[in-house]
Amino acid sequence: MSVVVADRLTKVYRVAEKAPGFAGTLRHFFARRYKEIVAVKDVSFELEEGEIVGFLGPNGAGKTTTLKMLTGLLYPTAGRAEVLGFRPQDRKPAFLKQITLVMGNKAQLLWDLPVLDTLRINAAIYEIPEAEYRERVRRFAELLELEDVLTQPVRKLSLGQRMKAELMAALLHHPRVLFLDEPTLGLDVNAQSAVRDFVRTYARENGATVLLTSHYMADIEALAERVIVIHEGRLLFDGGLKALLARFAPYKEVRLELSTPADPGTLAGFGEVVEARGPVARLLVEKTRLTEAVARILAELPVRDLAVEEPPLEDAIGRVFREGRVA
Amino acid sequence: MLRKAAAFLSVYYAHMTVYRGEILFWLLSGLAPFFFMAIWVEAARHGLTDREPLAFARYFLFIFVARQLQVVWVTWTLSEEIKNGLFAFKLLQPLDPFWHYLAQHLAERGVRLPMILVLLAVFLWLYPGALVFSGWGPLFLGLLASLLGFLLNFFVAYALGLLALWLEEATDLYEAWYVFFMLFSGYLAPLDLYPAPVREALFWTPFPHLAYLPASLFAGAQVERAGLAFLALILWTLLFYLVSHWLWKRGLKRFSAMGA
Numbered sequence: 001m002s003v004v005v006a007d008r009l010t011k012v013y014r015v016a017e018k019a020p021g022f023a024g025t026l027r028h029f030f031a032r033r034y035k036e037i038v039a040v041k042d043v044s045f046e047l048e049e050g051e052i053v054g055f056l057g058p059n060g061a062g063k064t065t066t067l068k069m070l071t072g073l074l075y076p077t078a079g080r081a082e083v084l085g086f087r088p089q090d091r092k093p094a095f096l097k098q099i100t101l102v103m104g105n106k107a108q109l110l111w112d113l114p115v116l117d118t119l120r121i122n123a124a125i126y127e128i129p130e131a132e133y134r135e136r137v138r139r140f141a142e143l144l145e146l147e148d149v150l151t152q153p154v155r156k157l158s159l160g161q162r163m164k165a166e167l168m169a170a171l172l173h174h175p176r177v178l179f180l181d182e183p184t185l186g187l188d189v190n191a192q193s194a195v196r197d198f199v200r201t202y203a204r205e206n207g208a209t210v211l212l213t214s215h216y217m218a219d220i221e222a223l224a225e226r227v228i229v230i231h232e233g234r235l236l237f238d239g240g241l242k243a244l245l246a247r248f249a250p251y252k253e254v255r256l257e258l259s260t261p262a263d264p265g266t267l268a269g270f271g272e273v274v275e276a277r278g279p280v281a282r283l284l285v286e287k288t289r290l291t292e293a294v295a296r297i298l299a300e301l302p303v304r305d306l307a308v309e310e311p312p313l314e315d316a317i318g319r320v321f322r323e324g325r326v327a
Numbered sequence: 328m329l330r331k332a333a334a335f336l337s338v339y340y341a342h343m344t345v346y347r348g349e350i351l352f353w354l355l356s357g358l359a360p361f362f363f364m365a366i367w368v369e370a371a372r373h374g375l376t377d378r379e380p381l382a383f384a385r386y387f388l389f390i391f392v393a394r395q396l397q398v399v400w401v402t403w404t405l406s407e408e409i410k411n412g413l414f415a416f417k418l419l420q421p422l423d424p425f426w427h428y429l430a431q432h433l434a435e436r437g438v439r440l441p442m443i444l445v446l447l448a449v450f451l452w453l454y455p456g457a458l459v460f461s462g463w464g465p466l467f468l469g470l471l472a473s474l475l476g477f478l479l480n481f482f483v484a485y486a487l488g489l490l491a492l493w494l495e496e497a498t499d500l501y502e503a504w505y506v507f508f509m510l511f512s513g514y515l516a517p518l519d520l521y522p523a524p525v526r527e528a529l530f531w532t533p534f535p536h537l538a539y540l541p542a543s544l545f546a547g548a549q550v551e552r553a554g555l556a557f558l559a560l561i562l563w564t565l566l567f568y569l570v571s572h573w574l575w576k577r578g579l580k581r582f583s584a585m586g587a
Contacts, residue, residue: 073415075583089583093421101419108416110338112345117338124334125422 001085003177003209004047004070008079011040011065011233039065041233042079049176052203052210054224054241058321062233063213064103067179070211071101083177097126100175104185107162108169109154115165116150119172126173133172140168143198160191167195171202178203180212184219196222217317231321249316251284254294257305270297274315279304284311335426339434347438354442357398360391361450363515376520382546384457386517388450389469389542394514395443396436396473397537399480401428402501405488409582418579425485425575432481461547468553469544475560476537482567489571492578513539530556533563 017035018028027033040062047053057063068074069081072088072095081088086095109118116137123133141147144164149157157165163183171178180199184192196219203210214220220227220241227244229237237244254271258279267273270293271285285293290308297303343350364387371380405428408414417424451458460466484501491497509515511534518526518539529535536556543550550556 068415071419073418073583075580091418096419096421099419101416106412106416108413110342113338113342117341120334121338122420124331125420127330 001049002046002082003049003051003084004045004211005080005082006043006045006066006070007082009040009043009066009069009076009081010038010078011062011069011074012077013037013039038233040069040230043230043233043235044079045228045235045238047209047211049209050203050207051226052200052212052223054220054227055211055213055230056220056227056317057213057230057236060232061230063230064181065233066230067101067181067211067213071099071179072096073101097173098176099179100170100173100177101179102166102170102181102183104163104182107154107166109162109165111155112153114151114153115146115157115168118154118165118169119150122169122172128173136172136174137168140171140198143201144168144194158191160187160194163187163191163195164198167198174206176206176208178208178210178212180210180214182214183212184214184216192216192218199223217312229317245310245316249311249319250287251311251316252287252290253309253311253315254283254285254290254297255305255307255309256281256283256297256301256303259302259304262301266301284315331422331426332430335430336434336437339431340437342431343435343438350435350438351442353398354395354439354446357391357394360387360394360514363387367516378517381454381456382548383517384454385459385546386542386548388447388454388457389545390514390538392443392447392545393469393473393476393538393541395439396470396541397477397480398439399432399477399484401432401481402484402488403498404428404431405485406491406497409488409491414582418582428485429481432477459547461545465544465547469541472536472541472544472557472560475557475564476541479533479537479560479564479567482564482571486567486571486574489574489578492574492582508534508537511535512537513542517543531559533560536560536563 013036014034015037016028017033018024043062043066055063055066065074069076070083070088072091075089084095084098086092088095109115110121119133119137122128123130128136137150141150144167146161146164146168149161149165154162154165167183178199183199184195187195199210199212200223202208210223212219212223225240227237227239227241228235229244237247239247251272253274258281261279262276262281264273264276267276267281267283271283273281274284275282283293294306294308297306364384367376367383367387368380370376371378371383405414408417414424417427447458483504487500487504488497490500511529511532512518513535518529518535521529526535530552536559540550540553540556540560544553
């Protein structure tokens with residue numbers, strides 16, 4: 001049975017429009033005009049127990065709106081959401097005890113108090129027995145390397161430590177379904193990696209289902225085998241990472257090191273120039289013409305080294321969004 | 328339930344101690360009754376009323392105490408949290424957010440109370456004889472009226488704060504309530520000095536019972552129709568509880584439909 005079901009989920013916001021200036025203000029006051037914004041349109045997918053799924057899309061694609069509908073913060077305008085057999089918008093305690101939502105740009109920790117104080121409040125709210133609470137705090141602190149900072153006020157922590165502590169607070173009740181919205185936003189590489197490792201370990205140990213949005217493709221590559229892509233509120237793709245690349249990135253990246261620099265005009269004759277810095281260049285070449293292009297490069301350029309690789313995932317996704325290739 | 332209450336009160340007490348400086352300044356900003364006291368004591372000294380100067384000192388001292396026990400700021404907190412999105416986190420917990428806000432206020436009272444006691448000691452030194460013990464009965468009834476007054480203020484402020492789910496700014500609305508409180512509660516002058524028709528008209532409003540009732544009880548003064556005054560206080564508290572409950576349900580529907 002699917003743990004998370006989105007069935008033709010649609011969300012339409014009604015937003016008041018206001019022209020600038022005094023006249024606009026008067027008109028806004030006496031004859032307000034509204035416009036409907038379709039944030040999410042007919043999005044359908046299902047998540048099975050224990051799956052970690054990347055949820056991708058550019059800013060404004062409808063990712064956060066979808067997560068809010070699945071956590072019960074927003075009513076769908078149309079369609080159906082179901083999580084663990086519950087209708088999220090009913091916000092039944094039995095449902096809320098089994099889910100969590102982490103937002104990288106919002107903090108739930110009590111700013112002026114040590115992390116442990118927020119954890120104590122959460123332990124009381126979720127009715128976690130004292131011994132169990134202590135064990136979970138110990139285990140999480142060990143995994144996240146936070147043992148030494150739990151008694152420090154949250155405002156004294158680094159951004160990375162704060163995000164780790166947010167995760168501790170959000171997962172203390174051992175939720176079965178995790179909705180993670182940009183959990184690594186703004187973190188340095190080490191902190192991103194620690195957060196990813198923690199989410200992976202938690203999901204594996206608890207059989208948790210995770211729906212993760214991130215602008216850092218490293219997060220998606222490290223955690224998710226399956227990705228769902230939405231664009232302008234519509235589902236664009238749902239499948240494996242490799243299938244995503246095959247469908248939307250029918251390119252290979254050719255990395256070149258030349259003995260003498262070649263001008264970008266010459267390089268463009270072999271493929272799309274992604275980077276040309278002195279003797280080093282990166283080209284995107286269509287897979288169907290790869291053999292021919294490599295043969296020409298070797299024949300016509302002073303090549304010292306040549307490597308053919310899959311292009312970085314963010315480049316591939318970025319191209320999909322830039323080109324607006326909605327299925 | 329007890330564990331929840333203990334955790335909430337202890338953590339929020341710790342939270343409020345961080346803001347002890349702000350609470351002290353807030354308390355000092357509530358010293359207005361002492362200025363009105365000075366005016367009325369002076370008026371009594373010049374024979375402008377038939378009351379003793381000490382009676383005014385006693386009355387305004389207890390107006391100050393009653394007010395301090397009823398201070399609320401939940402309108403501001405709710406309004407802020409709705410605007411900045413923190414409200415959403417509270418909605419994800421299997422507990423009504425109401426309990427967070429109530430616990431914060433009760434914990435704050437724990438920090439404020441010692442400060443009130445220090446101020447009372449200073450006052451006692453300045454006006455010996457003003458602070459009287461009128462017996463356990465009046466003290467209990469004064470505390471009960473203050474508690475009901477706190478709950479009424481809290482539900483009013485909570486209801487007004489929930490309006491932030493519709494309005495861009497809800498905090499000013501509580502200021503309007505406070506103006507009515509100042510004018511009609513006995514905060515500026517003892518209500519028994521108001522003309523009888525005005526007193527009668529005010530009796531079934533909530534305001535006299537928020538300040539005049541507890542202050543008069545604390546001071547051991549004769550309170551006319553005390554039973555009915557308590558009844559009015561209870562009915563208003565109940566009414567605003569129902570209003571806040573209704574706004575909560577309607578507001579959540581709107582929040583869930585529109586987002587924040």
